Amino acid sequence: MMCRTGQQPEPQDAGKDAANAAFAALLEDSAEELYENAPCGYLSTLMDGTIAKINSTLLGWLGLEQEAVVGRMRFTDLLTVGGRLYHETHFAPLLRMRGEIGGIALEMRQPGGARMPVLVSSAVKHGRGGEPLLIRTTVFDARDRRAYEEELLRARRAAEEARQQAEADRARLQDALAVLQRSLLPDSLPQVPGLEAAAHYRTASPDRLGGDFYDLFPVDGKRFAFFLGDVCGKGPEAAAVTSLTRYTLRAAAVHDSDPVSALATLNKVLHDRYAGGDPRYCTTVFGVAEPDPTTGHATVTLASGGHPPALVLRADGTAEFLPTPGGLLVGILPAAHFATATTTLRPGDTLLLYSDGVTEARTGEDRTTLYGDEELRAFVADHAGRPAHAVIQALTGLLDDFGDGLDDDTALLALGVPAAASTPKNTE
Amino acid sequence: MSPLNITVTSATAGPVVAVGGELDHVTAARLRDLVAELTLRPGQRLVLDLAGMEFCDSSGITALIAARNHAQAARADIALAAVPARTLRVLKIVGLDQIFAILPDSQSAPGSRSGPDSHSAPGSQSAPGSPPATRT
Incomplete structure (x- = not known):
């Protein structure tokens, strides 16, 4: 075994010297x-x-x-x-x-x-x-650095322009959406001699296109047709059905204002259009009101396709459902049966059409604790005898009270015979 | 909220689709997709067992109608079994109680048989972690 001494260069030192020599040759001399x-x-x-x-x-x-x-x-x-x-x-x-x-x-x-x-x-x-x-x-x-900075600036400008463009696009889409949304509902209700009409529409969420609809329009010199309904589903597809439904019903009423005929036409149109694996349908109440100028009464005939029954508020302070049992959802069968009902509105009476957004509003934490039909009947009974616009106003307050509990769109349409001889007016 | 839980078993009369949990606009597409995949022979009866269904909105109703259309296209029959009272009330309002056979439970159909030993139909599925719905 050899002993190391300081005098003898180590093999490692020899290698280092060679490396240093090569290094020195590369070094700046x-x-x-x-x-x-x-x-x-x-x-x-x-x-x-x-x-x-x-x-x-x-x-x-x-x-x-x-x-x-x-x-x-x-x-x-x-x-x-x-x-x-x-x-x-x-x-x-x-x-x-x-x-x-x-x-x-x-x-x-x-x-x-x-x-x-x-x-x-x-x-x-x-x-x-x-x-x-x-x-x-x-x-x-700094040419490369400047180019890099300019690229950063350019990218930032591009991002800013893209953001502005996106905001402009969004605003334009919202405008377009609002126009389409308005096309699903009448701008205002027409004056109906001898009747007062009032309506209210509440979308559950601003980004969801409405699936409820209503309308009121004259069909001849004496009679007015009206309808209110609810299209299944939500969003643009539902809104497309809503649009088709509204204009089909209006066109159908021009040819034949009989409520069953109007619903049968709508049923055929929806069924033909949406036959196949993606069924689209709606629930609708379609009615015709004929005010009698001599008696001051109005005769209402309506047909329902799967829609919750209308409510009739009487001048004496009562409210009752106007049953239309058995009327089938509109659009699911090639030929469907629709149930009809007739009633006479006397001074102080009001007919109320509503969609299930109000009766199915959540009133508890649980999504199955809902407002309910009987609760609605009892609520409007408290406002029976009042003018149509006052009933709608009261219901608007009820919807406000539901707050977040309102999961679905709600449409309300009231037709009333004024209690006393007063100028009929329409409110919305 | 209970997630949607769908179990398919086969009975002699045809497939039995047990629907549990909430059938709404978020989950209804799963039922529709599953039913669309079911193979039905003419004369069979597709039973939708709704005993475990806790919630059903209009999208759920649409899924039921889509199932009916699927059965009709195959010249098969369809029935709803053990419909919860609230849903039954809705079905009556919209008139669907007239076009669906409504059974007290999934075993009411003649010759139907379902249980732990029954075969799963193709496309059978259930939510992870949840036991298949079995009835005794």
Whole structure:
């Protein structure tokens, strides 16, 4: 076993020496060569800015010869007009104050009028007595960095434009949606001689297109047709069915205002349109009201296709359902049966059509604790004998009270014979 | 909220689809998709067992109608079994009690048989972690 001594070079040391030799060959053996060809620009100026020394790298960037620069040009002569201004107002004063300054972005003039973005750092060299002697300056090529910054700015502008475009698109879509939504309901209810009409529509959520609908319109000189319904489902597909339903019923009533005929026409249209794996249907009450100018009474005949029964509020303060049992959902069978009912409205009586948004409003935490038919009947009985608009107003307050419990759209339409001889008016 | 849980078993008269939990506009598509995949032969009876159904909105009703259309297209019959009272009331309002056979329970159909030993129909599925609905 050999003992190690300090005199004998270790094998590892020999290897290190060889590596050092190879390394030294690569090392800068001349400070001057490093100065001239460093990957950044160097220059030294007198305190008045006259260039005393400048390296080849910087001369190369600027396309200048040493003889034309040293002793003949000032540092500011190398800068663009903007760079010169910035130098005068910021760079030079800060340098005088601090003695050094770093990382200032300036632009230098290149041959052919091109501009080269650079980052400039300077330091003042002082003499033994502390007096400033000259300024040493390094110049870094910032072209890539500038391009990167410009790309960032461009991307930011693009993102901002995209955001503005998206906001404009959204606003436009909301406008379009609102127009379509309004097309599903009448702008206002017509004047009906001898009757007062009032309606209310409540969407459960602003981003969901309505699935409920109602309308009231004259069919001839004496009679007015009205309907109220609820399309299954939600969203644009349901709204498309709502639109088809509303205009089909209006057109059907022009040809034959008999309630069963109108619903049968709608049934055929919906069934033909939506036959197949994606059934679309609606529940609808369609009615015709015929006010009698001599008696002041109005005869109402209505047919129901799967819709909750209408309520009749009597002048004596009672309210009762007008049953239409057995009427089938509209649109699910090629030929469907619809149930009819007739009643006479006397002064102070009001017919109320509603959608199940109100009767199925949640009144508890549980989604199965619902308001209910009997509760609605009892509520409106308290308002029986009052004008149609007052009944709708009371129900609007009820809907307000449900708050978040209102899961579904709700449509309300009331037709009443005014209690006393007064000018009928329509409210919405 | 209870998630929708659908179990398919086969009885001699045809498949029995047990629907548990809440059938609403979020979950109804699952029932519709599942029923659309069921193979029905002419004369069979598809039974939708609603005993475990806790909630059903209009989308759920649509799924029932889609199931009826599927059965009709296959010239098969359809029945609803053990319809909860609230849903039965809705079915009556919309007149569907006239077009669906309504059974007290899924075993009322003649020759029907369902239980733990029954075969699952193709496309049988149940929610993870929930036991298949079995009746004794």
